[in-house]
Amino acid sequence: xxxxxxxxxxxxxxLDRDTSDSGYEQIRTHLDECxxxxxxxxxxxxxxxxxxxxxxxxxxxxxxWQRIAARLxxxxxxxxxxxxxxxxxxxxxxxxxALGSLVLAGMILGGLEYRRNAEEKQLLLAVTRYVAEExxxxxxEENPFRVAATSDNPFSKSQVSVESKR
Amino acid sequence: xxxxxxxxxxxxxxxxxxxxKMVDSREDAEDLTQNVFLRAFHExxxxxxxxxxxxxxxxxxxxxxxxxxxxxxxxxxLQEQEGPERESENAxxxxxxxxxxxxxxxxxxxxxxxIQNVLRSLPPKLREVFVLAVIHEKSYxxxxxxxxxxxxxxxxxxxxxxxxxxxxxxxxxxxxx
Numbered sequence: 001x002x003x004x005x006x007x008x009x010x011x012x013x014x015l016d017r018d019t020s021d022s023g024y025e026q027i028r029t030h031l032d033e034c035x036x037x038x039x040x041x042x043x044x045x046x047x048x049x050x051x052x053x054x055x056x057x058x059x060x061x062x063x064x065w066q067r068i069a070a071r072l073x074x075x076x077x078x079x080x081x082x083x084x085x086x087x088x089x090x091x092x093x094x095x096x097x098a099l100g101s102l103v104l105a106g107m108i109l110g111g112l113e114y115r116r117n118a119e120e121k122q123l124l125l126a127v128t129r130y131v132a133e134e135x136x137x138x139x140x141e142e143n144p145f146r147v148a149a150t151s152d153n154p155f156s157k158s159q160v161s162v163e164s165k166r
Numbered sequence: 167x168x169x170x171x172x173x174x175x176x177x178x179x180x181x182x183x184x185x186x187k188m189v190d191s192r193e194d195a196e197d198l199t200q201n202v203f204l205r206a207f208h209e210x211x212x213x214x215x216x217x218x219x220x221x222x223x224x225x226x227x228x229x230x231x232x233x234x235x236x237x238x239x240x241x242x243x244l245q246e247q248e249g250p251e252r253e254s255e256n257a258x259x260x261x262x263x264x265x266x267x268x269x270x271x272x273x274x275x276x277x278x279x280x281i282q283n284v285l286r287s288l289p290p291k292l293r294e295v296f297v298l299a300v301i302h303e304k305s306y307x308x309x310x311x312x313x314x315x316x317x318x319x320x321x322x323x324x325x326x327x328x329x330x331x332x333x334x335x336x337x338x339x340x341x342x343x
Contacts, residue, residue: 012321012324012325012328013321016299016303016305016324016327018305018306020307027327042334043332044328047321047328047331047332047335048300050281050335051281051284051300051301051331052300052301054277054278054280054281054301055183055301057277057278058179058182058183058186058278059179060178060179060199061196064174064178064196064199064200065171065174065175065178066199067200068170068174068203068207069167069170069171071200071204072167072170072204072207149195149216
């Protein structure tokens, strides 16, 4: 009994006449024997009734149907793609030729650009290789430590060891 | 065309009411309702099951509402200031026998404005399930289908919304304690 009063959500199903709810019958039976809950439900029902009473002030504007009927008889607006196609139809051949030429020009320019890039890449590789080789050659000629390895170098390891033995 | 007219006649009021309660602007709600029906009629062939038409229509309405929210995210909240005046304007077009009395207009407008004030205080996630469950009396299964959420989440949100709404309107209603 107390649960019904303190949890009005329990009788929402009753207020909304949701007979599929398992609690509906239970609440209905309970209300038959509990005046307090009956009063509570009456209060909630009066709230619902108050809201429903305002419905009489709703009136459909007098010429709404005529406006809808007029709109229904208008041809359906075509989509953007259809409209564009209709617009371009008189110059169909011209547009096709122009589009084809554009694609062809794009392919040629792209091919040329690719070839130019490939050549540049080759040249860059060759230059890099040349610079590396040339650098190595110059270093080999001018490196003093390479000379140290020869026999007439006083700082040569073998010379130093001979001197120290003496 | 006649079939479309009948569909519009049968559902326009409910869809307008749902959208109005969500966007809180009569003008925007009317425009969005018109969009909902246009979209529904254009996409009707996609509907698999004719019996699911109403939840499907509500779902379109909900999508329109959220699209409008996204569009207006940077703008300040929409406010409807001219409710009673618009009611009077509409009344001019009505035949005399259907025209409400000035007192009825004022009372209806006041009640409508108060309800809108309370609904405005709810976040859209709670507001949508509250409007569908309480005001439009949709079943939980239909609400789940419309909002694309689980039954548990929908039930919890309906309860939360109810509790907040009740708290907000306590000053307008005298509950029997």
